[in-house]
Amino acid sequence: MSEAQELDQLRQQIDSLDQQIQDLINQRANCAQQVAEVKQKYASPGELVVFYRPEREAQVLRKVMERNQGPLPDEAMARLFREIMSQCLALEEPLQVAYLGPEGTFTQQAAVKHFGHAVQCRGQVSIADVFREVESGAANYGVVPVENSTEGVVTHTLDSFFDSNLQICGEVTLRIHHHLLVKADAEPVERIYSHAQSLGQCRRWLDQNYPNVERIAVSSNAEAARRASKEANAAAIASEAAAELYQLRIQAANIEDRPDNTTRFLIIGRQATTPSGDDKTSVLVSSRNQPGALYQVLEPFHKAGISLTRIETRPARSGTWNYVFFIDFEGHRHDASIAPLIDDLRDVALDFKWLGSYPKAVL
Numbered sequence: 001m002s003e004a005q006e007l008d009q010l011r012q013q014i015d016s017l018d019q020q021i022q023d024l025i026n027q028r029a030n031c032a033q034q035v036a037e038v039k040q041k042y043a044s045p046g047e048l049v050v051f052y053r054p055e056r057e058a059q060v061l062r063k064v065m066e067r068n069q070g071p072l073p074d075e076a077m078a079r080l081f082r083e084i085m086s087q088c089l090a091l092e093e094p095l096q097v098a099y100l101g102p103e104g105t106f107t108q109q110a111a112v113k114h115f116g117h118a119v120q121c122r123g124q125v126s127i128a129d130v131f132r133e134v135e136s137g138a139a140n141y142g143v144v145p146v147e148n149s150t151e152g153v154v155t156h157t158l159d160s161f162f163d164s165n166l167q168i169c170g171e172v173t174l175r176i177h178h179h180l181l182v183k184a185d186a187e188p189v190e191r192i193y194s195h196a197q198s199l200g201q202c203r204r205w206l207d208q209n210y211p212n213v214e215r216i217a218v219s220s221n222a223e224a225a226r227r228a229s230k231e232a233n234a235a236a237i238a239s240e241a242a243a244e245l246y247q248l249r250i251q252a253a254n255i256e257d258r259p260d261n262t263t264r265f266l267i268i269g270r271q272a273t274t275p276s277g278d279d280k281t282s283v284l285v286s287s288r289n290q291p292g293a294l295y296q297v298l299e300p301f302h303k304a305g306i307s308l309t310r311i312e313t314r315p316a317r318s319g320t321w322n323y324v325f326f327i328d329f330e331g332h333r334h335d336a337s338i339a340p341l342i343d344d345l346r347d348v349a350l351d352f353k354w355l356g357s358y359p360k361a362v363l
């Protein structure tokens with residue numbers, strides 16, 4: 001057989017498989033439409049029907065990865081299903097997702113990684129605006145950064161939970177690669193713009209390569225790229241997406257000091273999430289600044305044998321010397337083991353607030 005004949009045979013197979021895949025995807029979409037009808041049928045009059053179900057999406061993606069036989073890698077296969085589910089959900093309800101913008105930020109990438117491409121993403125100027133958009137109902141969900149493996153916690157996000165009744169309904173992690181972006185025509189760099197967190201994540205590289213160049217912190221990496229595209233002798237530290245958006249050239253790629261530089265983002269919404277089988281819970285516990293306060297807060301976790309995944313301390317806004325602990329731990333609010341832990345925590349805390357139980361990031 002000739003090359004042309006062999007290719008023709010294989011391409012006929014591909015065409016036939018594509019047709020089957022397409023039919024199956026549409027059958028799946030049809031099921032999702034029926035799911036939407038069932039959700040509407042059983043909602044009480046006036047009740048807000050919740051179409052997006054993060055726990056079910058996490059279960060679907062975990063199953064895809066578990067049963068995957070290759071040759072496609074587990075994660076690549078899960079990403080394909082992520083998009084299929086995104087389109088199915090859009091048939092049920094077109095979702096509005098507010099994120100910390102502007103366009104081209106890592107938070108936008110995180111929003112797309114979590115929800116897929118079929119949602120309408122709307123960039124906001126600040127973390128407070130993302131919270132407001134979701135609280136007012138203008139957006140169904142919000143995406144905000146919460147911690148970075150190099151630079152630590154995003155305090156604006158944690159502090160926003162003090163006054164908000166929004167729930168955390170998911171998390172997503174993103175490997176962060178920073179690039180030094182410049183305009184196409186080479187000019188000497190006199191200023192480098194970026195978000196303060198990103199400047200921190202590239203500190204060592206900047207010290208080595210641009211020790212005497214001014215570093216200017218701006219509201220986002222995308223804003224840094226926008227300025228670098230407009231001003232003479234300016235560069236930005238930002239993502240590849242921002243480079244494309246503002247037509248900048250990558251002068252130096254992957255300049256983050258730590259190769260495992262990762263940011264974790266939270267998905268915030270107005271409703272609680274049911275257990276997915278592999279969940280995390282976030283709570284806010286405030287205590288007096290007295291000897292043993294941290295020990296008292298941690299002891300109930302030890303007693304219940306529950307693993308903490310993170311603890312952050314912030315000064316409380318009420319009472320000058322009181323502290324608030326943001327605690328993430330393994331398990332779901334509805335797990336039997338959690339109830340006694342919470343009773344113990346409430347005994348030692350001045351104040352206690354659930355921030356949400358949600359599926360651990362799958363992708």
Ligand SMILES: O=C(O)C(=O)C[C@]1(C(=O)O)C=C[C@@H](O)C=C1
Binds near residue numbers: 088089
């Ligand atoms: O199972 C559901 O509740 C659905 O709505 C279906 C589906 C899916 O496509 O699998 C779509 C959206 C939800 O967020 C979860 C899953």
